Amino acid sequence: MKTYEIKVLKMGVVTVDKGGMTRGTDCGTKMVIPMWSIAIEGNGMKIIADTGVHSVAWVNENVSTVEGCILEEDETMEGALKAIGWKPEEVDIVINTHLHYDHCGNNRLFKNAKIYIQRKEWEFALDPLPNQKQYYMPSLFAGEAGNGTNIELIDGEFEIAEGLVLIPTPGHTRGHQSVIINTREGVVCYAGDAANLLENITSNIIGNILDDTPEAFKALADIRRKAEFVIPGHEPLIHKYATDNFLAIHG
Numbered sequence: 001m002k003t004y005e006i007k008v009l010k011m012g013v014v015t016v017d018k019g020g021m022t023r024g025t026d027c028g029t030k031m032v033i034p035m036w037s038i039a040i041e042g043n044g045m046k047i048i049a050d051t052g053v054h055s056v057a058w059v060n061e062n063v064s065t066v067e068g069c070i071l072e073e074d075e076t077m078e079g080a081l082k083a084i085g086w087k088p089e090e091v092d093i094v095i096n097t098h099l100h101y102d103h104c105g106n107n108r109l110f111k112n113a114k115i116y117i118q119r120k121e122w123e124f125a126l127d128p129l130p131n132q133k134q135y136y137m138p139s140l141f142a143g144e145a146g147n148g149t150n151i152e153l154i155d156g157e158f159e160i161a162e163g164l165v166l167i168p169t170p171g172h173t174r175g176h177q178s179v180i181i182n183t184r185e186g187v188v189c190y191a192g193d194a195a196n197l198l199e200n201i202t203s204n205i206i207g208n209i210l211d212d213t214p215e216a217f218k219a220l221a222d223i224r225r226k227a228e229f230v231i232p233g234h235e236p237l238i239h240k241y242a243t244d245n246f247l248a249i250h251g
């Protein structure tokens with residue numbers, strides 16, 4: 001089985017109400033959370049999963065459930081790529097777990113990449129439920145940001161290459177997907193917001209930004225079944241530029 005190397009990229013932090021990520025617990029507790037993207041390399045490919053935020057000012061002004069968006073110099077997508085020695089035009093594939101503003105904000109940088117998005121997510125993003133409208137900004141993923149023709153809308157589980165598989169993990173959004181990556185250490189799941197925090201997986205708690213409750217629980221179960229380690233989309237326990245020692249799912 002082919003293996004891949006992962007490098008975790010930090011796309012800044014925001015302050016949120018923890019209850020937004022752990023439904024029914026810790027409401028009213030403020031928490032500073034990172035926004036993680038990952039760089040995946042192997043099998044002759046350079047891949048980015050999720051592309052961070054496009055504008056700190058836009059986030060602070062427009063998203064009612066977050067405050068205090070801050071990016072260090074190497075936490076913009078351009079800065080993070082430079083730090084790991086990648087050029088945006090070298091990236092072959094971009095994966096969006098979903099199209100919330102903090103997961104696709106820099107898609108436009110990747111002029112030569114094929115962008116994998118679930119078709120259901122694309123449709124939901126263009127016509128979201130009222131409670132999710134503020135998280136979707138079509139100019140970040142459609143039109144020019146999609147670079148015209150390089151968007152690949154997929155339906156369900158999709159093997160990009162041996163050892164690298166996209167699995168549907170809806171619930172948080174209609175067409176959310178997670179990335180299952182075979183590494184030397186074992187099978188790692190980049191969860192996106194199917195699990196914001198490790199606690200979502202280990203304590204079986206869903207988030208509160210939600211499209212479908214049963215699907216959200218099923219997504220957590222699928223991740224537990226398919227992976228040994230997890231990189232939750234907003235978990236403070238993960239380290240910037242980490243390449244291994246991800247969070248164990250099973251004890």
Ligand SMILES: [Zn+2]
Nearest residue numbers: 098100172193
């Ligand atoms: Zn999200």
